[in-house]
Amino acid sequence: MSSENPSSQTETRTHKSGSSLNFLIWALLAPITAAIILYHLDPFDPVPLPVHEFDSTPVSAPKKNPNMLRGSERIGSGLLVGPEDLAYDPKSQTIFTGCEDGWIKRVRVTESVDDMVVENFVNTGGRPLGVVLGLNNDILVADAYKGLLLVSEEGEVKVLTDEAEGLQFKLADGVDVAQDGMIYFTDATYKYNLSIHRFDILEGRPHGRVLSYDPSTKETKVLVRDLYFANGVALAPDQTFLVFCETTLKRCRKYNLQGPKKGTTEKFINNLPGVPDNIRYDGENHFLIGIFSEISFLWDLALRSPSFRKAIAIAAKYIPIPRTEKTGGVFVVDLDGNPVAHYYDPGWSAVTGGIKIGNYLYCGSTRHPHITRLDLSKYQAL
Numbered sequence: 363m364s365s366e367n368p369s370s371q372t373e374t375r376t377h378k379s380g381s382s383l384n385f386l387i388w389a390l391l392a393p394i395t396a397a398i399i400l401y402h403l404d405p406f407d408p409v410p411l412p413v414h415e416f417d418s419t420p421v422s423a424p425k426k427n428p429n430m431l432r433g434s435e436r437i438g439s440g441l442l443v444g445p446e447d448l449a450y451d452p453k454s455q456t457i458f459t460g461c462e463d464g465w466i467k468r469v470r471v472t473e474s475v476d477d478m479v480v481e482n483f484v485n486t487g488g489r490p491l492g493v494v495l496g497l498n499n500d501i502l503v504a505d506a507y508k509g510l511l512l513v514s515e516e517g518e519v520k521v522l523t524d525e526a527e528g529l530q531f532k533l534a535d536g537v538d539v540a541q542d543g544m545i546y547f548t549d550a551t552y553k554y555n556l557s558i559h560r561f562d563i564l565e566g567r568p569h570g571r572v573l574s575y576d577p578s579t580k581e582t583k584v585l586v587r588d589l590y591f592a593n594g595v596a597l598a599p600d601q602t603f604l605v606f607c608e609t610t611l612k613r614c615r616k617y618n619l620q621g622p623k624k625g626t627t628e629k630f631i632n633n634l635p636g637v638p639d640n641i642r643y644d645g646e647n648h649f650l651i652g653i654f655s656e657i658s659f660l661w662d663l664a665l666r667s668p669s670f671r672k673a674i675a676i677a678a679k680y681i682p683i684p685r686t687e688k689t690g691g692v693f694v695v696d697l698d699g700n701p702v703a704h705y706y707d708p709g710w711s712a713v714t715g716g717i718k719i720g721n722y723l724y725c726g727s728t729r730h731p732h733i734t735r736l737d738l739s740k741y742q743a744l
């Protein structure tokens with residue numbers, strides 16, 4: 363063996379490193395090939411979003427509180443599982459909120475958060491999202507799994523409607539009521555239920571609707587269709603229009619209820635600094651828009667690329683997709699949709715919305731087990 367010439371030794375070595383290179387190539391190529399095959403076989407079929415309708419620079423508010431968790435207080439810690447929307451009844455000084463475990467909880471509002479008492483009111487058996495006070499001491503609820511519900515003062519739950527034009531709601535989401543009793547609400551998507559709603563955003567087709575329900579005729583009407591995840595809805599104080607959030611496209615739209623433009627939809631605010639969830643009127647000529655999360659680099663890429671969204675959807679079947687939400691908060695606009703103030707915090711996300719009670723801003727969330735309260739007399743946006 364020792365007589366073997368150096369060149370043949372070199373040859374053997376080359377051969378060996380060649381085979382380990384081959385192995386390396388296969389070790390890399392096999393999963394890539396498998397992924398490509400999986401990708402092409404998967405029936406999930408996302409489409410381009412109308413990205414030309416938004417640009418990458420988000421709107422900015424003239425006043426900001428960029429660290430709104432500083433000085434904020436927690437209400438009902440551990441007793442409220444993902445309190446999504448908040449409705450305040452000034453007569454009983456009570457907040458009603460819908461939780462992930464199906465409970466609509468009552469929170470007696472007091473000056474000190476330590477004195478606030480959280481009570482179970484009624485369990486819908488679904489997932490109450492939007493809640494608003496009705497006109498007869500009742501509560502109206504957009505329940506993701508049950509549809510539009512009326513909950514009486516005594517806690518009796520009635521389904522008002524769960525379909526329109528023969529299409530069942532899959533994700534009733536936001537609700538508000540007009541002074542004349544007409545109920546306005548949204549179905550975020552007729553295709554995917556709440557537990558799989560991210561596929562609706564990944565697919566990029568507009569399955570959302572804004573609807574009305576007339577309690578006197580029991581008629582459900584579709585007001586706006588083909589929406590990209592129709593979320594919160596709020597009436598203007600003069601009742602002439604409503605605004606609703608279109609989460610996927612990070613914007614809010616305006617729907618005219620009266621006047622020469624009655625029945626038409628127009629721009630309200632585009633390019634929000636994140637994805638909007640609920641919207642509420644604050645009683646002082648502003649709408650408060652809950653910003654669930656800012657748009658991360660990957661999220662922006664996903665919005666622009668259907669192939670990337672398809673890859674995420676496939677990967678989501680096999681591995682948990684890490685949460686990237688951050689910088690949630692509340693964006694305040696005037697009645698014409700002009701930015702007024704932005705309350706947010708880099709360490710906060712899944713903020714669903716805010717309401718104003720006295721000097722305080724109260725915020726809900728699908729992820730945190732409490733309501734967050736901020737004293738605006740001390741921590742005003744500047």
Ligand SMILES: *[C@@H]1O[C@H](CO)[C@@H](O)[C@H](O)[C@H]1NC(C)=O
Pocket residue numbers: 507555556557558
């Ligand atoms: C949501 O939809 C999926 C797919 O259709 C289904 O498997 C699941 O049971 C639904 N979830 C609920 C809570 O209805």
